Amino acid sequence: MKQLSIGVVIPAYKVRNQILAVIGRIGPESSCIIVVDDHCPAGSGSVVRDHCSDPRVTVIRHERNKGVGGAVVSGYKCALERGMDIVVKIDGDGQMAPELIGSIVSPILAGEADYTKGNRFFNPEDVSRMPRIRLIGNAALSFITKLSSGYWSVFDPTNGFTAIHARLLPVLGLDKLSERYFFESDMLFRLNIIRAKVVDVPMVACYGDEESNLEIHEILTEFMGANIRNACKRVFYSYFLRNFSIASIYLVAGLSLLAFGGIFGAINWQRSLATSVEASSGTVMLAALPVLIGLQLLLNFMAYDVSAEPSAPIHPRLTRLAPQRAPLAALAHGARAAPSIEAPESVE
Numbered sequence: 083m084k085q086l087s088i089g090v091v092i093p094a095y096k097v098r099n100q101i102l103a104v105i106g107r108i109g110p111e112s113s114c115i116i117v118v119d120d121h122c123p124a125g126s127g128s129v130v131r132d133h134c135s136d137p138r139v140t141v142i143r144h145e146r147n148k149g150v151g152g153a154v155v156s157g158y159k160c161a162l163e164r165g166m167d168i169v170v171k172i173d174g175d176g177q178m179a180p181e182l183i184g185s186i187v188s189p190i191l192a193g194e195a196d197y198t199k200g201n202r203f204f205n206p207e208d209v210s211r212m213p214r215i216r217l218i219g220n221a222a223l224s225f226i227t228k229l230s231s232g233y234w235s236v237f238d239p240t241n242g243f244t245a246i247h248a249r250l251l252p253v254l255g256l257d258k259l260s261e262r263y264f265f266e267s268d269m270l271f272r273l274n275i276i277r278a279k280v281v282d283v284p285m286v287a288c289y290g291d292e293e294s295n296l297e298i299h300e301i302l303t304e305f306m307g308a309n310i311r312n313a314c315k316r317v318f319y320s321y322f323l324r325n326f327s328i329a330s331i332y333l334v335a336g337l338s339l340l341a342f343g344g345i346f347g348a349i350n351w352q353r354s355l356a357t358s359v360e361a362s363s364g365t366v367m368l369a370a371l372p373v374l375i376g377l378q379l380l381l382n383f384m385a386y387d388v389s390a391e392p393s394a395p396i397h398p399r400l401t402r403l404a405p406q407r408a409p410l411a412a413l414a415h416g417a418r419a420a421p422s423i424e425a426p427e428s429v430e
Contacts (some may be wrong), residue, residue, distance in 0.1 A: 088187060089114040089166035090180075091157030094126035097174035101126050105134055107180040111187075112138065112170070116160050118153040119143040127176065150242070151265030155256045160252050162251055169244045178243040182285055185244045189281045196250055196395045198277035199236070199266070200243035207354070223267070223305055230313035231270035232320070233280050234388045239267045243285060247397040250278055264308045271312040275319060279395045320390075326332035329386035336379030343372030 090112045092422025094101055099116065108115060115138045127141045133192055154171050161169045168187050168205035172178045178200065203220070220238060227239035246268070255274055260268040273280055321330040347369030350361050 085169035086167035086191060087114070087165065088112045088170060088183070088290040089116060089161040089164065090170045090183065091129035091154055091169060091170075092405060093157070094116045094174045095120045095122045095147070095150070095153070096124050096129070097124065097172065097176075098122070098124040101130055101174045102134060103228055104176055105130065105136060105139060105173050105178060105319045108138075109181065109183065111184055114161065114164050116157045117141050117174070118157045120149070120153040121145065121147040126224075134153075141395040149262040149265070151259055151263075151268070152261035154265060155259060158246075158251050158256060159214070162248060167248050167252070168245055170246055171242060173242050178285070179309065182243070183245075185285075186243060186283050188272075189283070190245055190397075192396075193395060193398065194279075194416045195281035196397050197269075197273055197280045198244065198283050199238070199280065200285035201236075201238045201282040202241060202285060202286045203238050204282070205286070213278070214311040223309070225292055226309045226313070227270065228266050230311075230316060230350050231267065232274040232316055232387060232391060233270055234391055236270065236280055236282055238282070239270060241285075242266055244269070247395075249397045250401040255399065261302065262309065264304055267305065267309060268312065270292065271316060274316060274392065277392045277396055281390045298387060312375060316362045329383050329390070332379045336376045339372040339379065340376030343369050343374075343376060345371070365416050395412045 088111055090108055092104065092115065094117050097104075105115060105117070115136065117127060117130050117139060119125075119141060121144045130139060130294075135222050140160065142160060145338050146157065148156075148338050157171070159168055168190055170183055170186060172180060172183075180201075186198050186200065213275060220240060221238055224237055228234045228236070231239070234323065240263075250273070254269075254272050259265060259272065270280065287343070310317050317333070321327065321333060347366075350365050353359075
């Protein structure tokens, strides 16, 4: 059996003090390391170019800051050009142990997953060491991300330690992915659209003196709003555009009954307040019964959605497209031109 090649993408932004140590800890299982300097004001990419002698390393520099998502997409495109079979993404700040790359790619190598991601919440003792603001942010986002992505068994949605089989990249629509901090959650949404199997891999995060670029107000605005939008799109795609099942009926009937009961009850409650006349028992039942039935139907829909989570990997059924036959822009579904590569060979 052919040994699959593993590429590593490292978005580099304000990681000048950590990036060299992270690269130095990447083992021989990885044949390509792509560092994406996302127009870092501290010159993280220049540090790698000037001080790293690892022949596997390539540095890409953005002329403008695109965000972590934009940096990872540039790395994915470069990995496709170099013929990588699996692409791992780790951060350059040292929070993710490069020694775990073997563990993160193991389910893909075994043919058990299309995409894997770290889960920092697997061990309760590790959770207790997590900074409280990160813990609150992840807990608040987890449920709505499950709803928006359809991966109900996956946790820690903002975890950036991921691996993906390269055959999935051409069908994801790379340039449609969020370029900012919502990137990881948006990936899960788009992976569900193509019915890819996602597996969590337990990991421990190390928090030191690195600078976090994620602010709490971005979690409350960008993340919540984008998750709600993706949830609506996923439900429409999965249960109305591409398929129509009993779950579609559950959803339509449940929402209709819930809306009718809520509106009817509100109107009669307001009328009772205005006239000081109590509503009849029949009126109360006519409002309450649709609400109760509607809620039950929506619970049935959620149960169906949970059971419909993708359970089999799709990459064995996808044909690998050779870059010489299909330009990278076509593979990325209308991708923009790739950024310039400062060191197309090794970095000296």
